[in-house]
Amino acid sequence: MFEFFLSMMKEEWRIHSTMFGSLSFALYPVLIFAIAFMGAFLLPLIRPILPFGDLALVTHALFLLLGLMIGAFGLLMNEVMERRFGQSSSLAYAARSLPLSERFIFLNFVVKDTVYYFVLWVLPFVAGFAVAAPFVGIPLTVPALLLLTLSLSFLTGLAAAFFLSIVYTRSKWLFAAVCVFIAAAAVAAHLAGTGAVALFLPLALFRTFSWETLLAACAFVIVLAALSIALMRPASAARAKHHRDMLTPLTRRFSLFPYPALAAKDCIDLFRSGSAVGQTLFSFLLPLGVIWFCLSLLGPFLPGYSILLLFAVLTGVIASTMYIWLTMFDSFGPYACLPLSVADVLKSKICGFAVLQLIPAAFIVLVTVLAGEAAYLLPALVLCLSVSFYGLAVTVYLTGLSPSVLLYDPRVFVLYLLAIGVPLVAFIALSFMNPWYAMMSLVLPAAGWWVARRGVAKWDRKEVAGF
Amino acid sequence: MNAIVDVQNLTKVYGDTTALDTVTMSVEQGALFGLLGPNGSGKTTMIKLLTGQVRPSGGAATVLGLDVTADPVGVRSLVGIIPEQETPPSFLTAEEYLRLVGAIRKIPDTEEQMAWWFEYLEFGDKRDVLCKDLSRGTRQKLMFAQAFLHCPVLALIDEPLINFDPIMQETVKEYLAGYVKKGNTIFISTHILEIAEEICSDFAILQRGKLLSTGRVAEVTGAGRHLNEYFLSLIRKGGHV
Ligand SMILES: Nc1ncnc2c1ncn2[C@@H]1O[C@H](COP(=O)(O)OP(=O)(O)O)[C@@H](O)[C@H]1O
Ligand SMILES: [Mg+2]
Numbered sequence: 131m132f133e134f135f136l137s138m139m140k141e142e143w144r145i146h147s148t149m150f151g152s153l154s155f156a157l158y159p160v161l162i163f164a165i166a167f168m169g170a171f172l173l174p175l176i177r178p179i180l181p182f183g184d185l186a187l188v189t190h191a192l193f194l195l196l197g198l199m200i201g202a203f204g205l206l207m208n209e210v211m212e213r214r215f216g217q218s219s220s221l222a223y224a225a226r227s228l229p230l231s232e233r234f235i236f237l238n239f240v241v242k243d244t245v246y247y248f249v250l251w252v253l254p255f256v257a258g259f260a261v262a263a264p265f266v267g268i269p270l271t272v273p274a275l276l277l278l279t280l281s282l283s284f285l286t287g288l289a290a291a292f293f294l295s296i297v298y299t300r301s302k303w304l305f306a307a308v309c310v311f312i313a314a315a316a317v318a319a320h321l322a323g324t325g326a327v328a329l330f331l332p333l334a335l336f337r338t339f340s341w342e343t344l345l346a347a348c349a350f351v352i353v354l355a356a357l358s359i360a361l362m363r364p365a366s367a368a369r370a371k372h373h374r375d376m377l378t379p380l381t382r383r384f385s386l387f388p389y390p391a392l393a394a395k396d397c398i399d400l401f402r403s404g405s406a407v408g409q410t411l412f413s414f415l416l417p418l419g420v421i422w423f424c425l426s427l428l429g430p431f432l433p434g435y436s437i438l439l440l441f442a443v444l445t446g447v448i449a450s451t452m453y454i455w456l457t458m459f460d461s462f463g464p465y466a467c468l469p470l471s472v473a474d475v476l477k478s479k480i481c482g483f484a485v486l487q488l489i490p491a492a493f494i495v496l497v498t499v500l501a502g503e504a505a506y507l508l509p510a511l512v513l514c515l516s517v518s519f520y521g522l523a524v525t526v527y528l529t530g531l532s533p534s535v536l537l538y539d540p541r542v543f544v545l546y547l548l549a550i551g552v553p554l555v556a557f558i559a560l561s562f563m564n565p566w567y568a569m570m571s572l573v574l575p576a577a578g579w580w581v582a583r584r585g586v587a588k589w590d591r592k593e594v595a596g597f
Numbered sequence: 598m599n600a601i602v603d604v605q606n607l608t609k610v611y612g613d614t615t616a617l618d619t620v621t622m623s624v625e626q627g628a629l630f631g632l633l634g635p636n637g638s639g640k641t642t643m644i645k646l647l648t649g650q651v652r653p654s655g656g657a658a659t660v661l662g663l664d665v666t667a668d669p670v671g672v673r674s675l676v677g678i679i680p681e682q683e684t685p686p687s688f689l690t691a692e693e694y695l696r697l698v699g700a701i702r703k704i705p706d707t708e709e710q711m712a713w714w715f716e717y718l719e720f721g722d723k724r725d726v727l728c729k730d731l732s733r734g735t736r737q738k739l740m741f742a743q744a745f746l747h748c749p750v751l752a753l754i755d756e757p758l759i760n761f762d763p764i765m766q767e768t769v770k771e772y773l774a775g776y777v778k779k780g781n782t783i784f785i786s787t788h789i790l791e792i793a794e795e796i797c798s799d800f801a802i803l804q805r806g807k808l809l810s811t812g813r814v815a816e817v818t819g820a821g822r823h824l825n826e827y828f829l830s831l832i833r834k835g836g837h838v
Contacts, residue, residue, distance in 0.1 A: 372725045377693040381700060391700035395689060402688040402727065463683035466650045467743065468701050469674030593651050 157540045159254040166258030173266055183337070184427045189276075190283045190333045191420050193252065197287020200247050202295060202412040244288060252281050275336060282332035282347050289354035295408060296358045373402075389470075392478040393485075399459045409455045410489065417448055418493070432562075438503045439561040439568055442494055442514040443554055449490035449514065450521025454533045456482050462531055473590040476526060480582065483522055490514055509568035513561065516571040517554065523578030524549045527585030530592070553577075599626045601751055601782045602647060606656035609642050609806075616642040618806040619656060624784060624799065629777045631797035631814075632786040633828065638803040640786035641681050644755050647784070648678050661751060674702065677744035681755035681786075684736055687729035691720070691739050694728060695746060702747045714742035718768065733760045741769070745776075752776070753784045758792060770796050794824040804832055 176185065260273035298305040319329050328334060331347035380394035387393045400406040421444050425437050432440075456479050465475055494514045498507045528542050528549075529535045535542055553574060561568035602624035609617040617639045624630045632640050645651045647660055649669020658665045660672045685694045692711065699707030715721035718738040723731060731739065737760040744752055757773070758766045773783050774796060787793055793800060794814060801811035809831045817827045 371727070371730070373690050373727060374725065375690070375693060375696075377689065377696050381696075389701065391697045395686060395693075395697055398693070399686070399688045459687060461683075463680065464686055466648075467673070467678040467680060467683070468698065469670045470701060471670050474670075 159250055161540050161544075162251060163254040163258040166255045167262045168258075170259050170262030170266055170268070173268075186336055187333060188424050188427070190279065190330065190336065191424065193280045193283040194287040194330070194332075195417055195420050196247075196251060197284040197289075198291045198412055198416055199287075201288040201291025202408060244285065248281065248284070252277070252284055256280060275339060278344075279332045279336040282335065282351065283330075285351045286330075286332060286347070286354075289351045289358070291412065292358040293354045294411075295404075296361050298404065298408065300361055376401075387478065387481050389474065389478045392470075392475065393482050396456050396460075396479065396482045400455060403459060405455055405458070409452075413451065413455070414448060414489065414493075418445055421448075422497070434501065434503055435506045435565045436562050438498060438501055438506060438510055439513055439565060440558060441497065442510040442568075443517050443558055443561075445490050445494060445497075446514040446517025447521055447550065447554070449487060449518040450525060451533075452486045452489070453479065453483050453522050453525050455486070457531055457533055460531065471590055472531065472592075473586045475531065476586045476589060479531075480522065480526070487515060487518060490518060506565050509561065509565050513557065513568040513571045516574040517557075520553070520574035520578040520581075521550055523580075523582035523585065527581050527588065530585070530589035600624065601626050601628075602630075602658070602660050602784060604643075604647075604656070604658045607643075607646060607653055607658055608655035609639070609646060609651065610654040615806050617646070617803075620803070620806075620808045621656075622801050622808060622811050624782060626782055627777055627780055628799045629773060629783045629797050630785070631793040631800045632784065632803065633788065633790065633793055633800055633824075634786075634803035635788060635832070637805075639806040640788075640803060641755055642806075643803070644678075644680075644753050644784070644786055648673055648676065648753060675749060675751065677747065677749035677752035679737075679740045679744045679752070679754040679757065683740075685728040685731075685739055685743070688727060690725045690727055691731065691735075692724040694739060695742060698743050698746055704747045707746065710746050710748075711742065714738075714745070717772070718742065718765070734762065734765065737761060738765075749781070751782045751784065755786050757785050757787070758789070766792075790823075790825040790828055794818055800824070802828060802831055 173185075256273055256277040259276065260270065263270060263273050294305070294308065297308055315329060331343060331350060335343045335347055376398050377391065377394050380397055381390045384390040384393040384397075400409075418441075422441060425441055425444075428437055428440075460475075462472065462475065491511060491514070494511050495507065498504055498510050503510070524546060525533050528546055557568065557571045557574075560570060600623040604620055604622050606619045606621055607617055608615070608619050620639075620643070632643060634640050642651070646653055647658055647665060649665045649672050652666055661675050663671050663675070665672050685691075686697075689697065695711045695714075696707060698704075699711070704710065715724055718741065720735050720738050723735050728736065728739070741757075744754070758769060761769060770792075773785075777783055777798075785793075785797070797814050799812070800814055802809040810827075814824065818824050
């Protein structure tokens with residue numbers, strides 16, 4: 131059975147490397163190593179501003195988040211592969227016809243994800259830090275402990291994502307109950323004075339190592355994973371359900387769009403795949419929750435409105451990734467039998483994206499009011515949406531209809547970071563001077579318009595791969 | 598006779614493979630044309646070129662008088678296409694998919710056409726099932742309905758019968774024969790020569806991207822001779838060149 135696991139690993143590598151070229155894919159760990167290595171040298175500079183404990187918190191939170199997002203993404207991957215490469219190409223899918231149980235395949239899937247991303251993300255990060263540690267006077271026990279606790283953070287995220295998504299497919303009510311329970315536990319811990327952070331065992335372990343905490347942290351991961359597997363429902367049980375027509379009413383509703391039927395289709399994809407809720411939770415609210423938390427550590431150093439505007443910028447960046455939601459279930463193939471060009475499909479996706487921006491808009495309104503900064507609602511909203519549309523334009527230009535390339539091709543990713551990062555730093559600086567200067571970010575959508583037009587023309591000229 | 602498809606020195610190169618090598622051929626109106634050849638000989642590539650899904654590396658092709666490089670969307674709005682591999686969108690039901698096609702092609706009588714196809718290919722009971730939960734055979738039925746929904750004067754079908762059971766194969770063969778009788782043209786690719794001999798009026802044989810022969814099926818068969826003997830003799834000769 132180990133052979134099955136090995137072939138799944140090989141498949142993962144093959145998928146990524148054929149999509150993005152194996153060399154540029156292998157560069158990812160190198161990039162992460164470099165970031166951690168250089169980051170370590172910044173530590174002495176950062177320390178006066180941000181206490182070491184807070185930095186550890188942020189790092190652990192980021193790896194937790196990474197686990198959550200990869201877990202959610204991994205579960206969707208099967209669906210994505212089915213769309214992009216045809217039904218039979220994903221091994222996990224093909225294996226349904228082999229005499230292997232669904233649970234066994236799922237277990238392999240989990241282990242595969244863990245090993246794969248551990249090697250790709252966790253290990254290079256810790257290695258980079260460890261190599262730099264002697265130079266900045268950090269004892270080597272710190273990176274050693276970090277390897278353990280960051281791995282545990284990542285695993286906790288991964289297991290939680292699997293658990294939550296399986297509970298979600300099982301019963302929406304149970305899912306709601308679990309969410310309420312988590313929130314209640316956090317509030318209770320907060321009221322008890324220990325702080326919600328105390329519930330995050332890997333971090334507690336990093337702060338003060340003890341065998342009990344290590345055991346508890348491991349047990350937490352194992353229990354979540356075991357529960358997920360126990361709760362799994364065989365796919366065959368959920369088959370051949372009947373659905374009522376959603377396309378006709380939605381097409382009517384989107385009648386102002388360039389291609390109402392395509393917009394309706396994207397909307398249906400989001401709902402029926404469960405990603406409308408899943409993605410909002412895992413790829414939007416969760417990362418933003420973590421970011422808000424990290425930013426709140428800056429409270430003593432920055433005025434409230436600066437934190438709010440910084441948050442608005444980051445919300446805009448996250449919101450621009452909603453373009454991925456609209457493209458992940460699509461390959462251009464089925465469109466290629468129809469009188470549609472790549473440009474038509476791109477334009478339709480961009481319109482769909484515009485509708486999805488209601489989510490970040492509503493979110494920013496809520497956050498601004500809750501933070502008691504309602505006076506700065508307008509600049510926060512403008513900044514967030516401007517950044518989001520500009521980010522979309524850059525994504526369209528760089529990746530066309532397959533934005534997930536960003537995750538795998540560091541070359542494209544670095545271009546993306548540069549194109550987004552430079553203007554963002556400028557507008558963050560401006561808004562720190564005077565919050566109303568944030569209104570100047572309205573030039574971003576204008577620039578985005580130009581970039582997006584060039585992007586659409588560029589991808590329309592290209593032959594689409596994967597035909 | 599009018600050439601519905603006209604191909605001149607068409608070439609397609611992928612990296613270091615030449616999938617099609619200076620092919621010149623034409624298809625007349627009313628033909629049921631079979632593009633034959635072993636696996637990897639360039640049949641799918643030809644269909645993708647003719648429908649503007651990939652661009653030629655050399656040469657030119659017109660379909661229904663339109664240049665496929667200059668106006669691929671125009672070509673696709675006129676013809677019907679069944680690709681070799683693509684499956685319908687996962688999260689739409691069969692019915693929704695056909696409505697989507699109807700909306701994009703601006704077909705006035707989608708509902709009637711759709712009802713006819715559900716009945717004719719006997720999959721009306723699957724109309725409200727998501728495409729990802731359909732069997733291969735049913736998906737292929739759906740792809741058929743999708744291609745003929747706007748009653749195109751030319752349909753291009755890549756390996757048309759491969760996912761069907763024998764009974765459904767007969768139904769589809771009958772449909773194709775009847776469709777060309779009405780003056781329409783059908784262009785299929787297949788490596789199954791029995792099918793080609795049974796239903797095609799004209800053929801072209803490809804091997805490693807080169808055109809070996811093209812002509813009328815009746816001219817190389819009959820009097821106990823079969824298309825597969827002709828095909829094998831050509832391929833063997835080609836192999837020695
Ligand atoms: N996208 C592609 N990239 C590289 N090579 C390709 C691509 N598509 C087809 N080929 C190659 O072109 C040749 C012809 O393929 P194809 O047209 O699919 O043949 P057939 O349909 O007759 O089996 C094969 O050698 C195939 O490997
Ligand atoms: Mg083929």
